[in-house]
Amino acid sequence: MLFFGDTCKPLFSCLSLGSRLSVKLITSTVQTRLFNLEEEGLLKEEDLGQWRRTHYSKEVGPAMADREVVIMGWVSSVRDHGNISFIIIKDMHGEVQVTAKKSEVGEQLFALAKEVKEHTSLGVRGKVRPQEKAPNGAEVVPAEIKAFSVAKKAAPFMTTGKSSPVGIDTRLDLRAVDLRRQQLGSIFRIRQTVVNAIREFLSRQDFIEVSTPKMIATATEGGAALFPIFYYDREAFLAQSPQLYKEQLTMAFESVFEIGPIFRAEPSRTNRHLSEATSVDVERAFADYGDVMALLERMIIHIIDSVKDRNKADLEFLEIAMPALELPFPKYSYSDLIDKLQEAGERIPWGDDISPQVMKSLQDERLNGFYFIVDWPTSTKPFYVKPKADDPKVCESFDLMYGPLEMSSGSTRINRKDQLIERMQKQGLKPDAFDYHLRVFDFGVPPHAGFGMGLERLLMALAKIENIRDATFYPRDIDRLAP
Known part of the structure; x- marks a missing residue:
């Protein structure tokens, strides 16, 4: 070993180039082997083999x-x-x-x-x-x-406790490990209960669960918030909503629902927006917006009762309580809220959308829980929403809110072809692009109504989640496409 010491550098320098390389290779191999011997221990990775769990x-x-x-x-x-x-x-x-x-x-x-x-x-x-x-x-x-x-590295964050001092982006980079955290485990067990409760409730109401295409030829609701994709030799889009398909399905099945992904190309960086979200979509024939509002609030009651019953340990760990609710939920007309906001000093004209920030200026305890905003301006809603017969500037529509956060949006739908075409043209849409939809209205589309509800938004409200990205397994937003 003295040969490789500092005192023998002149001897080492006298060796030929080939001898020097051989010495370096031998030295490196010996050092690597010594390092591996230090690292090797009794705990070896093994296959599952015949081992099977006997108990949880x-x-x-x-x-x-x-x-x-x-x-x-x-x-x-x-x-x-x-x-x-x-x-x-x-x-x-x-x-x-x-x-x-x-x-x-x-x-x-x-x-x-x-x-x-x-x-x-x-x-x-x-x-x-x-x-x-x-x-x-x-x-x-x-x-x-x-x-x-065998774990080769220490995780950059702890998996115990109700919160993490590490930023959400660091956690999302190792999302599979992040999901081992106790807090997220409780959140997603509550999510499972919510999904099961929705299916239970709607099945008892004789709804049929459906699946609709997620690759579509044209926009569902108009607008530019679409993700274009290549579909063989033509352009297509990821579906922003199953809206038109679920309306068509009421012709055959009357009452339908879907729990599935929707895609919105909205360049938003708020803590309540996702580019890919899960939507609970419900549509019922021979009903109007009043009927589906009553259905929705009863479904919310069933969801909350189910979480209370099945997630006691998770609620206790998260230190949260489910809201106490009574039927019917409070209802406020859009016009009345605009008047209240203007009285509170907000400069918001009739016809504008009501943002969460603006809603916070209203000091009303009834607005801290679930409530409906009804009868929105027709100009703010998609082409398929039915205007009121006695005042076409207002439509038969509603938003379900929880505090300032929108949970769901629904309406009575237009079921007559000529009225649909008129509404499309007013919104600058080309009826020819919707021919696949309009043609079914020649065959007796029933009067119908429905709603869509964001699953992640609902989970945010129930589990007191600050950032919607912690309400979904692998979030997609304007900045994140992996993992």
Whole structure:
């Protein structure tokens, strides 16, 4: 080894170029091997093989004392207390504590347990033992530990706690790891309940769940907020709404709904906008906007009751309570709100949209929960919304609000071809582009009404989420196209 020391540099410099390269290669190989020996430990990655989970975390409790179990999950935390190590394994239902005491499990297994790192994918075979301080009042004493995938890096943020000091963009760069956070786990379990409750409620009302095309030939609602795509040899667009298709489907099925993606190319950077969102779209034949408002508010009640019943632990962890609601929800006409806003000093003319910022200027406790804004100016709504017969400047429309945030928008629809064409032309749209839709009105489209509701917006309201990007799994907005 002295040959490679500083005192022998003159000797090294006397070697030929080929000899020098050989020496450097040997030195590098030796150093790499020594580094690998230092890094190699007892914990090796293994295949699943014949191992299978026997119990989830929620099933491991004091009543299972002395029973052998196989648990699997990812390591959420590790605590080393010298001759005892605590490993918390998390699965889809919660956490289970693995306790490795040197005097109980033997030196080799104890040494292996001490090498376990957070986020490692792990399986443990062992016996259950009551432990009052452990999750569910029991722990697992390991007889065998199997690592399926060893974490190579420490995550740049913690997965425990109700909030993270790390910025949302850093978290989104590692979204799959971010979704392991307790806060997001609770949020998305609530989301699952919301989706299930919507399907339950509408199915009981004899609605049929449908699927509509997401690649379309022309704009659904007019405007330029569309994502163009190539469809073989022509231009197409990602659907901004299933609106026209769900209207057509009332001809055959009367009552239909869809829970699916919508795409809006709106260059917005607010905390309430997404370029790809999930919409709950509902349409019912032989109904008007009053009927579907009543349907929507009853659906909201069912959703909230379901979350209260099925997500008690998540609500407790998030420290939130579901709003107390009574039917019917308060209703305010657009014109009345404009008058109130003008009285409050807002310079907003009749016919303008009402922004969330403007709504905050109204000091009315009834506007802090769910309420409807009804009878909007016809000029502010899409071509398919039906104007009032006695005042065409106003249409049979509504927005469901939660505080200043819009949850849903709905209306009575126009079901006569000549009126549709007239409305299209007034909005500068070309009826020929909508021929595929207009032609069905020659075959008896029933009177109908419906609404669309943003799932992420609703989740924001119920789970008190500040940024809508935490209400969807992999958000898409003006700045983010990955992961």
